Amino acid sequence: MKSLVIDSCFLADESFAMILEGIRLQTPPRARRLYLKQIVYSNNKMGPKALGALEKIIPSLVEFQINNVKVPPSSTKTLIAQIGTGKRL
Numbered sequence: 001m002k003s004l005v006i007d008s009c010f011l012a013d014e015s016f017a018m019i020l021e022g023i024r025l026q027t028p029p030r031a032r033r034l035y036l037k038q039i040v041y042s043n044n045k046m047g048p049k050a051l052g053a054l055e056k057i058i059p060s061l062v063e064f065q066i067n068n069v070k071v072p073p074s075s076t077k078t079l080i081a082q083i084g085t086g087k088r089l
Contacts (some may be wrong), residue, residue, distance in 0.1 A: 013047030020053035
């Protein structure tokens with residue numbers, strides 16, 4: 001799987017975190033990067049649990065799009081920091 005598109009699935013923070021963690025755990029141990037290159041996440045929710053899981057896979061992503069996603073104010077700074085670290089997104 002190279003792309004993941006999740007749009008209007010009514011996902012909560014915990015659900016998105018579980019999906020991201022599952023993707024990360026499916027990567028073979030000897031692989032240096034995930035096979036997943038793109039995530040498009042729209043019309044759902046994202047919070048600290050999903051951000052924690054996302055932090056582990058951001059270095060492998062080429063593209064990460066979020067559209068109309070509810071992010072709690074306390075998690076907004078974390079998201080911006082993760083994206084703004086100069087990693088390829």
